[in-house]
Amino acid sequence: MKTSNILFVACLLFGLSSNAQDIIEAKVENWEYGDAKIGVLDFMSGEVQEFGSISEEGNMEIQLETNFLEKMKKEMEKEQQKAPEGWKASLKTVSGTFSCMANDLNYENGETNLSSLPRQLFVFTGEKEILGLIMPASTKAIANYFFSYGEENCSTGKYLEWTYLDEPATVNGTCSITTFTRTPNESYEAKETYSLDLQKGWNLIEYNITEIFEESSGKIHPKTTEVQLVENIPPEISWHFSPEK
Numbered sequence: 001m002k003t004s005n006i007l008f009v010a011c012l013l014f015g016l017s018s019n020a021q022d023i024i025e026a027k028v029e030n031w032e033y034g035d036a037k038i039g040v041l042d043f044m045s046g047e048v049q050e051f052g053s054i055s056e057e058g059n060m061e062i063q064l065e066t067n068f069l070e071k072m073k074k075e076m077e078k079e080q081q082k083a084p085e086g087w088k089a090s091l092k093t094v095s096g097t098f099s100c101m102a103n104d105l106n107y108e109n110g111e112t113n114l115s116s117l118p119r120q121l122f123v124f125t126g127e128k129e130i131l132g133l134i135m136p137a138s139t140k141a142i143a144n145y146f147f148s149y150g151e152e153n154c155s156t157g158k159y160l161e162w163t164y165l166d167e168p169a170t171v172n173g174t175c176s177i178t179t180f181t182r183t184p185n186e187s188y189e190a191k192e193t194y195s196l197d198l199q200k201g202w203n204l205i206e207y208n209i210t211e212i213f214e215e216s217s218g219k220i221h222p223k224t225t226e227v228q229l230v231e232n233i234p235p236e237i238s239w240h241f242s243p244e245k
Contacts, residue, residue: 022064022202024052024162026239031058033131037124038062048128049075051117060239062117064202068164072115091115094165098194098227100175105194109169114198116163120146123241132243136160136233142209143240145222153220156212158234161205163198171196171227181215188213192225206230 031054038052038060052062065071069091076091095110123131137143141155174193181187190213196205211224 024060024062024064026060028054028058028060028239028241031056033123033125035125036131038121038134039124040118041122041124041128041130048122048124050124051121054123062121064117064162064164066201068202069113069115069166094169094171094198097163098171098196100173100192101177102175104175105171105173107169107171109167110171112165112167112169112198114163114165114169116161119159119161130244132241134239134241136237136239138234138236138238140240143242147242150221153218154209154212154222155220156209158206158208158237160233160237161207163203163205165198165200165203168200169196169198171198179221181217181219181221183216186215188215188221188223190221190223192227194227196227196229198229204230204233206234 033054034056036054037048037050038054039048039050041048052060054060073091091113092115093110094112094114095105095107097114097116098105120133120135123134125131133147135143135146137146137159138157139155141153142157142159144152145154146159171194174191176189176191178187179190196203206228208226208228209222209224210226212220213223214220
């Protein structure tokens with residue numbers, strides 16, 4: 001699936017509901033695909049996990065359920081029943097998700113289970129027809145970078161992730177990794193600084209790419225990223241949609 005050509009941008013609002021659900025709402029400008037679903041496709045079972053929708057008028061809504069982790073556990077059990085012999089599904093943990101090869105991060109309750117909305121959500125129509133991918137970011141270049149699995153050039157700016165924990169946990173410190181480019185004998189120090197005081201339930205995590213590295217070939221990579229919790233959506237964030245090609 002080629003998804004590097006972003007056509008649509010949606011302005012994002014974040015609404016909090018006191019009766020069991022948080023809601024992400026947005027208006028997708030120039031939407032022309034009719035009613036659509038937002039979610040993920042389980043490639044092992046072929047089933048669609050639906051998290052939200054886009055109306056014919058381009059009004060987007062994603063529901064953040066308070067029992068999200070329990071729902072993911074049940075989906076994991078379904079996957080396990082259809083999994084090949086020797087493969088075992090398991091829940092992610094805080095220390096396993098926010099990890100560092102150099103072991104330079106500090107955790108409190110690092111074994112706490114978590115589950116997140118994927119950074120790139122599929123947009124469907126009908127039963128399983130994929131229209132494309134959608135994600136929240138402050139620039140098209142950042143969205144393109146993730147849509148292309150790092151093949152497109154990145155830029156400075158922000159992107160977001162919603163993560164659900166079953167217990168509080170913290171992650172602090174800076175992870176520095178020497179990263180080699182495709183150019184021989186060329187490398188740079190990629191850094192991610194974490195300041196996360198994660199709460200039970202939903203957490204809105206902001207990834208702020210403050211510095212980039214341009215290798216001699218012209219390819220641009222994220223170099224320095226600050227990871228922190230935010231209470232509200234930054235005003236520069238939009239939803240970027242990349243259609244299926």
